[in-house]
Amino acid sequence: MAFTYKQGQAPTLTYSENPPPILYVFGPRVNIRVYSFVPGQAAFEGHALVDTGAQKTCIDVTVAQQLGYPQIDTEKLCHAHGTSEHPVFPVTFEIPGSSFGPWNNERLVGVELSAQKLCMLIGRDFLSIAHMTYNGPSGKWYMEYPAPPRNLSQMQPQDVAVKEMLKLVHRIKKVPAKTKPAIVKLTDEQAAAVAASSGGIAIATMPWQVKDIKKRFSCDDAVSALARIVKEHLNHDARAALRLKNGAIESVPWSERNVFV
Amino acid sequence: MAEKRPLEEEAAWFETHRKELFAAHPLKWVVVLGQKQIGIYDSFSEAFQQGSAAAGTPHVLVKQILDTDEPMSAPALTLGLLGGLHI
Numbered sequence: 001m002a003f004t005y006k007q008g009q010a011p012t013l014t015y016s017e018n019p020p021p022i023l024y025v026f027g028p029r030v031n032i033r034v035y036s037f038v039p040g041q042a043a044f045e046g047h048a049l050v051d052t053g054a055q056k057t058c059i060d061v062t063v064a065q066q067l068g069y070p071q072i073d074t075e076k077l078c079h080a081h082g083t084s085e086h087p088v089f090p091v092t093f094e095i096p097g098s099s100f101g102p103w104n105n106e107r108l109v110g111v112e113l114s115a116q117k118l119c120m121l122i123g124r125d126f127l128s129i130a131h132m133t134y135n136g137p138s139g140k141w142y143m144e145y146p147a148p149p150r151n152l153s154q155m156q157p158q159d160v161a162v163k164e165m166l167k168l169v170h171r172i173k174k175v176p177a178k179t180k181p182a183i184v185k186l187t188d189e190q191a192a193a194v195a196a197s198s199g200g201i202a203i204a205t206m207p208w209q210v211k212d213i214k215k216r217f218s219c220d221d222a223v224s225a226l227a228r229i230v231k232e233h234l235n236h237d238a239r240a241a242l243r244l245k246n247g248a249i250e251s252v253p254w255s256e257r258n259v260f261v
Numbered sequence: 262m263a264e265k266r267p268l269e270e271e272a273a274w275f276e277t278h279r280k281e282l283f284a285a286h287p288l289k290w291v292v293v294l295g296q297k298q299i300g301i302y303d304s305f306s307e308a309f310q311q312g313s314a315a316a317g318t319p320h321v322l323v324k325q326i327l328d329t330d331e332p333m334s335a336p337a338l339t340l341g342l343l344g345g346l347h348i
Contacts (some may be wrong), residue, residue, distance in 0.1 A: 037319070049343065054335035070319040071267045072309060076332035079339035083332045090309045090323070105306045107323075109333065116343040121335065209296070 006221065023139045028132075032120050034059065035092040035102065038068035045096065046119030050143075054123035061110035063119045064089040086110050093120070114215045270295055271322035282326045293322040301326075 032048040044063050056075070069089035076083040087110040094102035113119060133142045268309035271293040275282075278298075282291060290311025292299040299316045305323060313319040337343050 050334065051337055051343075053337045055333040056335075058335065058338065068322075072319070072321060072323040074268065076330065077339060078332045078334045090305075090319075105309050107305050111335070111338060113338075113343070118343065121338060121343075123335065163334065 008010075009166060021139070023141060024136065025146065028141045030122070031096055033094050033102075034063060034067060035094075036067040037070070037090075037092075041068065043067075044119065047117065048122050049116075049118050050127070050141075051121045051123060052127065052132075054121045055125070057106070057108050057123040057126050057128035058111045058113065058121040059089060059091055059093075059108040060119045061087065061114035062112075062114055064091060064108070067091075071110075073107070077109070077111070078088050109257045267320075268322045274298075275322060275324055279326075279328070283328050286326050287328075289326050291322075291324055291326055292316065293324070294318065294320075 028050040029047050030050070032046060034044045034046070036043060044067060046060075046063070064087075067093060071087040071257045072090055073088035074085050075088050077086055089108055089110055090105040091108045092102050092104045093106070108120070111121070114119065133144075135141065270282065274293055274296050275291070279296045282301075283320070286301050290302045290305050290308035292302065292308050298313045300308070302311060305325070308323045309319075309321075312323060313321050
């Protein structure tokens with residue numbers, strides 16, 4: 001395992017010691033250290049599995065409770081027969097030996113993982129700030145952060161992109177006409193289609209506000225406004241990995257993005 | 262008498278006030294203790310840290326203000342597919 005975070009390079013976490021069968025059998029796992037909520041209590045160390053199918057990062061409920069974390073919300077989890085309710089904990093954790101983290105008071109969902117000998121499932125909320133490569137033939141996998149990791153709760157899960165987009169569109173609509181803001185001509189369905197065509201990346205979660213739109217954009221249509229937003233954030237925001245091409249929003253290939261320094 | 266679930270009172274308060282909160286503070290985070298709103302914050306971390314300090318207890322409801330809460334998915338977990346060889 002090696003971490004690099006050099007000038008001009010994206011910080012990279014690489015797992016490469018294991019032969020290909022190990023990765024095949026066990027999946028992309030990482031050692032994880034979960035700090036206690038109780039001052040003075042020892043941290044818990046265990047394994048976390050990167051699970052691209054999991055929408056949100058989960059922690060073993062017993063580990064969270066043993067470390068004294070208070071329940072601060074509940075989360076419903078879909079399964080074949082409906083939904084079940086799970087506690088949510090504000091967990092502080094890190095990848096031992098890495099220069100990343102600790103991530104403080106992250107919103108993790110408590111589930112039963114002890115039978116799998118896991119203490120965490122790293123879900124797509126975590127991956128939304130990372131670039132991950134799974135190289136099966138070589139048995140290697142990489143995780144790379146194009147920018148220093150931010151607080152996960154500032155990220156919006158990709159699955160809510162469309163919903164967020166629609167909310168944003170509604171907010172733009174409320175801006176008085178005299179300010180010449182972006183005038184939204186898209187219907188909700190069209191806006192949803194634009195968001196969906198971007199690969200589900202949450203355009204609307206970029207850190208811009210209606211007042212900024214008033215100030216900076218005087219576009220006649222929503223697509224132009226989005227294009228301006230994408231351009232503006234492309235160089236320094238990992239989430240702005242989108243661009244407008246031939247009237248459609250597309251994901252920018254990794255090789256064409258500027259590296260955060 | 263049935264025992265109260267954790268945060269039941271806070272969750273009920275939030276559901277009662279969800280519409281007005283969403284209209285005024287969409288996507289922000291609210292901290293609730295009992296039947297009382299402690300504060301509105303920009304991020305979860307800020308909400309938990311400042312909200313629990315203001316409330317004087319970490320046992321508070323910290324919730325993002327959305328119009329509805331969609332259930333999350335983790336198919337490998339719910340279908341029991343995480344098992345296999347253990348290390």
